[in-house]
Amino acid sequence: MAAPFRFFGRALFAAYEFVAMLLGLGMLAAICLAWLPPALTLRALLPAALGRRVGRLAIMGSFRFYLWFLTVFCYCRFDLDEIDALRRDAPLIVVANHPSLLDAVILLSRFPNMVCV
Numbered sequence: 001m002a003a004p005f006r007f008f009g010r011a012l013f014a015a016y017e018f019v020a021m022l023l024g025l026g027m028l029a030a031i032c033l034a035w036l037p038p039a040l041t042l043r044a045l046l047p048a049a050l051g052r053r054v055g056r057l058a059i060m061g062s063f064r065f066y067l068w069f070l071t072v073f074c075y076c077r078f079d080l081d082e083i084d085a086l087r088r089d090a091p092l093i094v095v096a097n098h099p100s101l102l103d104a105v106i107l108l109s110r111f112p113n114m115v116c117v
Contacts, residue, residue, distance in 0.1 A: 020074040027069050028105075031062050056112045063109035083110045 035058065042051055070076040086092060087110060094111070096103035108114050 024070055024074045024076075027073075028066055028101075031066055035059070035062060060109055060112045063105045066105060067109055078106065080106070080110060083107070087111060 038058070039055060042054060045051075046054060067076075067078055067080075071078065083106070086094070092111075094107060094114075096107065104116055108116070
């Protein structure tokens with residue numbers, strides 16, 4: 001009798017993972033696409049130094065919102081206390097441990113003057 005419940009539980013969890021992945025990637029795409037028109041407008045209107053500062057702060061804020069979204073809707077957990085503590089020490093070279101997009105998003109959400117290579 002337990003086998004059907006285990007199968008149903010696995011199938012339900014697989015469906016949740018699928019929906020969470022779609023939500024997460026969809027939100028990242030929406031954030032990036034929504035930033036494009038203001039970025040192009042600000043590039044034409046602002047001086048280069050001010051535009052760079054405004055753009056980096058907007059990207060940092062957008063990625064912070066994205067991490068919050070993942071925490072609330074996709075059941076992700078992020079412990080960013082140590083990264084926040086590093087922000088006081090500059091200049092830094094930070095090397096991501098995993099070659100994934102999420103590492104760059106996490107770092108860009110905390111360091112406004114980050115350069116990714």
